[in-house]
Amino acid sequence: MSENIIYCYSGSGHCLNMAESIAKVLGDTDIVLMRSYPAKTDATEAKRVGFVFPCYGGGLPGDVESYVKAIKIAPGAYKFAVEQFAGYMGCGLHKIDEIVDLDYWATISNHSTCIWLMPHVLTIPPTSKKTAQKRLDRTAEKVGAAVKAMERSEKKPPKKAFFALESKGFSGMHAARSKKFVASEACIGCGTCEKICPRNNIQLINGKPSFGTNCIGCLSCVQFCPKSAIDVGKITARRERFPNPNVKAADLSKKIIHID
Numbered sequence: 670m671s672e673n674i675i676y677c678y679s680g681s682g683h684c685l686n687m688a689e690s691i692a693k694v695l696g697d698t699d700i701v702l703m704r705s706y707p708a709k710t711d712a713t714e715a716k717r718v719g720f721v722f723p724c725y726g727g728g729l730p731g732d733v734e735s736y737v738k739a740i741k742i743a744p745g746a747y748k749f750a751v752e753q754f755a756g757y758m759g760c761g762l763h764k765i766d767e768i769v770d771l772d773y774w775a776t777i778s779n780h781s782t783c784i785w786l787m788p789h790v791l792t793i794p795p796t797s798k799k800t801a802q803k804r805l806d807r808t809a810e811k812v813g814a815a816v817k818a819m820e821r822s823e824k825k826p827p828k829k830a831f832f833a834l835e836s837k838g839f840s841g842m843h844a845a846r847s848k849k850f851v852a853s854e855a856c857i858g859c860g861t862c863e864k865i866c867p868r869n870n871i872q873l874i875n876g877k878p879s880f881g882t883n884c885i886g887c888l889s890c891v892q893f894c895p896k897s898a899i900d901v902g903k904i905t906a907r908r909e910r911f912p913n914p915n916v917k918a919a920d921l922s923k924k925i926i927h928i929d
């Protein structure tokens with residue numbers, strides 16, 4: 670059993686990269702992926718239990734809320750969370766705090782990563798991919814040191830009630846969008862999308878992806894396609910992809926990643 674466990678959800682890899690960098694500061698950490706039901710929900714032997722996730726639709730992504738409710742944590746454990754977002758933090762941290770009663774929390778705004786909300790060149794100030802990565806690295810180091818020292822946040826995460834409403838509407842909105850996934854002629858039938866989908870929602874038929882309706886909107890298929898051949902209607906067509914440069918597509922499909 671590792672001294673620390675970090676539960677992580679990640680679509681384009683930035684949160685996984687954050688979790689790995691924090692784990693390197695802590696040492697002896699299991700990163701348990703939450704893209705599907707977590708492979709390990711018994712965290713009772715861990716001294717520190719963390720959650721690293723993005724803001725999706727103003728709230729928590731995928732089924733993260735129900736997964737977090739299933740995790741067992743020892744009464745004396747130190748609990749922390751880090752949320753990454755493009756424009757606004759939403760209510761995700763508050764939701765996690767309600768479930769696990771966090772000791773420490775932090776956020777990082779990463780404008781350039783959101784293919785959904787806006788192209789990174791339009792953010793003010795414009796954020797290059799290099800700048801975004803540097804900011805991620807700096808935040809991970811700072812958070813890692815704080816978590817290692819078991820620092821406590823002075824305040825609780827803000828409730829942001831408006832975003833709870835957005836988050837409720839998001840899943841319905843996404844269900845409609847999930848019918849708009851298409852692969853262009855640039856597709857070479859490599860199968861990356863099929864392998865990376867956490868819901869087995871993509872199948873290669875005659876060498877081309879076919880998209881079902883069981884999509885949680887992580888957009889990993891869009892972000893990690895080596896030919897940028899997958900789009901969601903017209904929303905993503907004109908936008909640059911930005912998968913995290915330190916994360917490989919195959920890393921996202923792992924169940925647990927151990928960092929010594």
Ligand SMILES: Cc1cc2nc3c(=O)[nH]c(=O)nc-3n(C[C@H](O)[C@H](O)[C@H](O)COP(=O)(O)O)c2cc1C
Binds near residue numbers: 683728753754
């Ligand atoms: C489906 C989807 C919904 C998103 N919704 C929001 C949002 O409501 N607010 C926001 O600030 N960022 C939003 N983002 C941006 C992500 O929070 C941001 O890009 C984050 O860095 C992604 O982390 P990841 O690479 O680990 O998936 C969204 C991204 C996706 C893919």
